Amino acid sequence: QVQLKQSGPGLVQPSQSLSITCTVSGFSLTSYGVHWVRQSPGKGLEWLGVIWSGGSTDYNAAFISRLSISKDNSKSQVFFKMNSLQADDTAIYYCARKATATAMDYWGQGTSVTVSS
Amino acid sequence: SIVMTQTPKFLLVSAGDRVTITCKASQSVSNDVAWYQQKPGQSPKLLIYYASNRYTGVPDRFTGSGYGTDFTFTISTVQAEDLAVYFCQQDYSSPPTFGGGTKLEIK
Numbered sequence: 001q002v003q004l005k006q007s008g009p010g011l012v013q014p015s016q017s018l019s020i021t022c023t024v025s026g027f028s029l030t031s032y033g034v035h036w037v038r039q040s041p042g043k044g045l046e047w048l049g050v051i052w053s054g055g056s057t058d059y060n061a062a063f064i065s066r067l068s069i070s071k072d073n074s075k076s077q078v079f080f081k082m083n084s085l086q087a088d089d090t091a092i093y094y095c096a097r098k099a100t101a102t103a104m105d106y107w108g109q110g111t112s113v114t115v116s117s
Numbered sequence: 118s119i120v121m122t123q124t125p126k127f128l129l130v131s132a133g134d135r136v137t138i139t140c141k142a143s144q145s146v147s148n149d150v151a152w153y154q155q156k157p158g159q160s161p162k163l164l165i166y167y168a169s170n171r172y173t174g175v176p177d178r179f180t181g182s183g184y185g186t187d188f189t190f191t192i193s194t195v196q197a198e199d200l201a202v203y204f205c206q207q208d209y210s211s212p213p214t215f216g217g218g219t220k221l222e223i224k
Binding site: 035046058060102104105109110 | 161172213214218
């Protein structure tokens with residue numbers, strides 16, 4: 001069955017970077033895009049970026065200077081990296097699959113990230 | 118960015134009631150709106166895509182409608198298991214944006 005499993009740290013120091021890996025199963029990254037979304041009490045759900053099935057990326061302009069998304073199709077892994085984290089980046093970060101003709105239909109379990117010293 | 122204004126923020130209903138949530142887009146998004154359900158401690162789950170298409174396995178008590186700037190999500194007969202926060206989302210224009218959410222509680 002389709003699964004997206006996230007791995008990454010729960011605590012990040014201010015000004016440091018956040019790296020999360022989204023390992024997928026039950027589908028191929030060559031057929032689906034993977035989006036990244038975060039959720040915080042103050043800002044709700046925010047779309048961060050996407051890596052498309054062909055490997056191209058799109059980023060939210062608000063994060064473009066400090067966000068990078070890449071993937072390894074052979075390992076079924078998508079890599080998320082955000083630099084220069086501050087306290088207001090504290091949130092739950094999700095990866096989510098999206099097919100062309102639907103919406104974000106499968107989500108990872110979420111990675112709860114706290115930015116604090 | 119397109120702003121999705123979702124109302125109401127909170128609903129307190131009884132099992133068996135009919136529930137309606139609305140989302141208004143700041144500009145036309147055609148029919149490119151999805152609705153998600155997020156139960157406590159869980160990730161969002163897709164219910165409706167392209168405004169009115171029910172996703173695989175979603176019960177038929179959940180329906181969506183609308184086009185352009187005004188969208189509606191309805192639960193025809195609320196059940197206790199529908200306790201959750203519901204979100205709308207537009208994917209017509211980048212960046213995709215979400216409504217603020219509606220928290221549904223059951224009496």
